[in-house]
Amino acid sequence: MFKHRDVDSERGMRRTLFLQVRLEVRLRDGARPTKCKPRKYPPHIRRFLHEFNQRLVDLGLVYEIPKSRWSSPELPVKKSADLLDLRQTVSYRVTSAQTDIMAAVMPILSLVVERARGTKHFGLFDFLKGFWQVPLAELCQEWFSYMTDEKIFTPRRVPQGSSDAAIQFQKTMEECFASLLYKHLLIWIDDLLLYADDIDTYLDKLAEFFSLQDQFGLKLSAKKASMYQTEVKWCGRLISGDGVRHDPERIDTLRAIPYPTTAGELQQFVCAIKWIRESIVDFARQVASLQRRLDAALADTKRTKRAAAGIKIELMQEECGAYDQVKRILATASTLVMG
Template sequence: MKKTKNHLSANCSTLNVIGETTLEINIHGLKTEVIADVATNLITDLILGSDWIQQQILKILWKYGKLFDISEPSKIDITLKNAIDTGTHRPIHTPPYRKSNKDQETLNKETDKLLKNGIIEHSTSPWSSPVVLVKKKDGTTRFCVDYRRLNQITTKDAFPLPRIDDIYDQLTKATHFTKFDFKSGYFQVPLDKADRPKTAFSTRDGHFQFKVLPQGLTNGPPTFQRIVNQILGPNRWKNVLAYIDDIIIYSKNFSEHIRHIEEVCALLHESNFKLNVDKCEIARTEILFLGHAIKAGTIKPDPDNIRGLTETREPTSAEEAFRFVKAAECLPDDTLSFKLQTDACVDGIGAVLPQVTPDEDRPLVFMSKKLTKTQTNWPPIEQECYAIVQAIDKWDKYLR
């Protein structure tokens, strides 16, 4: 808290300010943080002056307001072609699963809504996959199609998703963050008419197929990632990153951040994408992204995600200990030095990458590998060198 100070309000009365606090402001669902003075003698619960909000942000949000307008379903100006390549395989047909009367009512309502919004259409396709209803944490039900048999015969799209550790390495260099989330992102991507019959599913009351990219397809994530990468273009890895349908804008200072937000909004607006206003966070100095709390120079696991680790019982076997170590691997601190430790034995090699702290060497990640029959005949010195080479190759980005 700061020392007590006096300010004049708009009506010239004196405000006794005793400190500052950070508030989360929600404007039509868009969230941002502001620093507010704390006063002891307000005649109302809250006074907002013209300086509490960054006018640049409001200007951008009004300019690209269409991004957040979800009153009508939207589709981007890119149509997927050959997204479900099944070669010459004959159509697969799986009868619908039996449903309780309650689940059937839920399924009928969901199907009617998807038809009304232009997400699905009636079908005469020889293909068919069953529908499953999945209970969500909030008690509602998610409509899903079980595409497992279709996925088994689909040629896999090799387009890569970004490595999460590479994303974290970029974000630790920034001080300001904005997070965008697509509104039902897959449903905004039109599916080519030739692929639609393969997405068909049956219910008790009819046969339907998707007009857009449905969830559950093996090529869904790489396909969506390719589209988003194409839209963001050369801005990627400079000031914006996307992991499937999660976008984060990052900058080294606030003035840069305003410019970066506008650049990304312009690109998304041009593509006709819509964003989920409930999950967008604007101009934060700390933000949750992909399960971690991120702020300048530091990344920490989301406390909700590590509660299972902090409350777990002590491992009682080597297998349990290994699973715990893998789950508890830490994130590196770029300000500390690394130390590579390796070892080799008769039938395997191992390595650990600790960071040197003032108190101890803190292990970050571990590696182990079984030697082949030929490698077990190598002299010990060659096995030791092989362990070093493998470890350096795996953790090169941290060691060079």
């Protein structure tokens, strides 16, 4: 570890990237520049935006662009109850609607996790500001410019929230760690799981993992790293030498959700249970009435979280029965070893 002690260095983000891949976004024919208007923010958010974006400029991750033909609105969100604990996000909705989205395959978690079944030694890793470590092609940068109350900034790295960001990051990391992938390493965007049957193999693959990380100039979060574990929680699954099972805390959270009163709440529940559909016998039939109700509620509007949140609903008797049945099935999901 000491050889790679700079893995968590934010200043290391200044370093020239060894990654040869650049995300090149393609716009659809007839795409037109999108421009937003300046927004008013409370004083504490204005201070956050000023300080955060100045840090990004200092690190060389974004640059100021006084005049831009493209600009998307800055949308700071709270990370916790702390008023000053904020995350910078940008609404690229209009830009993404004009993007020719790339086609690629994301891993099917319920299948790839089987690669780690029966192994006994694990390590968890997370990238430091993952998307910001992948360069954005220069010709695309202005399209992802964003506006604060003070200035317009243009990113040099892949911005989270852009339509191709997640799949591009996934495929880039798969290329970087190809020698370990699906043999001793699983990758789900910026969540990595290292695994091995015995401690000697684990140490050997851990060294190879760090060597590749250093070779490609990638930065890992030391705070989120966990090594030499015999049981880990990865992507909602508990994995150990005994097998793979769902995280009981996650199951309990789902079972505690009351009947939805908006289409948004129903949409959230249906999406959540799809993550554990392999543990629900005859999944499609069990959720059919709930899916029909959701489709009907969203038939005349966009299927976005914001639109769904504003649509009031009241489940009928059949739908309440299906809702209760799914939650009863969930009660056994956390105690069953998957597969």
